[in-house]
Amino acid sequence: MMLSVIVAILVCLASYIYRSLKPPPPRVCGVPHGPPITSPRIKLSDGRYLAYRESGVDRANANHKIIVVHGFNNSKDMELPISKCELSLEKIHLHVRAYQTQIKAKTRVAFIRQKCLDLIEELGIYFLFFDRAGYGESDPHPTRTVKSEAYDIQELADKLNIGPKFYVIGLSVGAYSVYSCLKYIPHRLAGAVLVVPFVSYWWTKVPQDISSKAFKLLPEDVRWTFRVAHYVPWLLYWWLTHQWFSSSSIISGNSALLSDTDLVIIKKMLENPSPHTEKVRQQGDHECLHRDMIAGFATWEFDPTELENPFTEGVGSVHMWQGTEDRVVPREINEYISKKLPWIKYHEVQGYGHLLSEEEQKCEDIIKALLVE
Template identity: 55%
Template sequence: MIEEFEVYFLLFDRAGYGESDAHPSRTVKTDTYDIEELADKLQIGPKFHVLGMSLGAYPVYGCLKYIPHRLSGATLVAPLLNFWWSRMPQTLLSAALKKLPIQNQWTFRVAHYLPWLLYWWLTQKWFSPLSPNPRETMTERDIELADKDTKNSYIKESALRQGEYVSTHRDIIAAFENWEFDPTELLNPFSDGNEGSVHMWCALEDKQIWREALIYICDKLPWIKLHQVPEAGHLMIHEKQHFEDIIKTACS
């Protein structure tokens, strides 16, 4: 497939992960300009396609907002919901938040309202900051796919070599802080006739991302093509067939 579509995949460590320097004040905007600078340093060309999944989708929203002129396309797969976006109906976002286990709800609230407390919150031993039951947030197939990843423990160890505080914790804060924009305010980067497209993939069995919220975003932004995948969970991008469908759609 890579040869057929002549795809070049560039995967990078966001700030604090792997060998990328930590960035204490990282935001959606700083991550976006990190992507642009990386593309320029590696001379991959004036335009590129960005793809993000789950929590890692927030820089894709950032690219659509801050550097739309650099994009040849964008793909969001089971993208996160910031439950404090300002222009989306709060009733919708509150309902999406309440779909999550209560421990996860409180962790995201701490990240938003008390980010300076998040490290303590996630490392204290009095109670679990996230649901200990994987079946509350993942389908059986998600669990199988996640178990495959845990067999390659060196990957996680390499990613978190600087410590979870400068990687995972700051990632969560950047995702759930007050953004400078709301996704429903985004403008079509290809409205001037330039070739390109934006795709959003929604797994119908996803227990983490509420489908109705994604549908609302795509209704407000009809230039985003919504793909609803039946019998797929949050980790659908790790399924060979779904991944190939995502890449083929992006390349079409």
């Protein structure tokens, strides 16, 4: 009798542990009871779909075609504030007053937006944004890796007939996709930018003292989350959904990770929130956020410090932008990489944190450095 009770308890305990560790199935877009499909998508060779969004000048007439890789907890619906860089507020008000008596309020807004697009049209820029696997309306990819990111980008470009070469810009975690492109498809690149780029504290060629120094700058809960993602990725879902750890700074966006400049930028963004925010994680946190960390902190097949310059003939360039006050990605490791790879043009922005690309002038500087300088 007692043995039966013990066995029953163990079975129940095992069942509870299994359910706690196993993530829920994704809410795939376009299937019954799943989120609706509202964006154009392309079908990849493995059957998955990638959702995308085009912006800027017409694809066929563009001088520069840029694929933008969004960061953690973001999507293709992110906006680069480059479209606001051409006109100062003073000039905008002058244009408004000049046309005040001729056009209604809604038309006035459209007019201002058109004037602000002059910079993009002047340079002939076409932007291609896409939801990385599991984000927004792109299908989940349970076996996603750093390597698979490059081939997703290449296939997206080919399906949309972007051409033999294109630029890539990776923001934050999205920068590991750019590293992947530099490694696996360098022949397809016209140029590349790593903005406040992701770092792994387990890259083997980065000196241990530098990795340890940068790692210790992170909040303790973030360090533990990254350790779990690297050493026991199958435990990450439980770790981030258990009540003891659900307030992890990396998921909740705790202000401890934000610089003073970041807080100012966040305040401005909250005044005009994106209507697409609710779609970012609609297929489940595990399919986007958790798998992002698992892929990024896994053991890579290459080390960034060993990458070769894809532009030895001088046509094209690679840039890295880093804020000195970045608390999400401490600058120590990126500084080291830029010294090991002098062909990467390193731009250190004083006084800025992780959200430097959200500032209008800095975003313009990033684009111009890639396309003009």
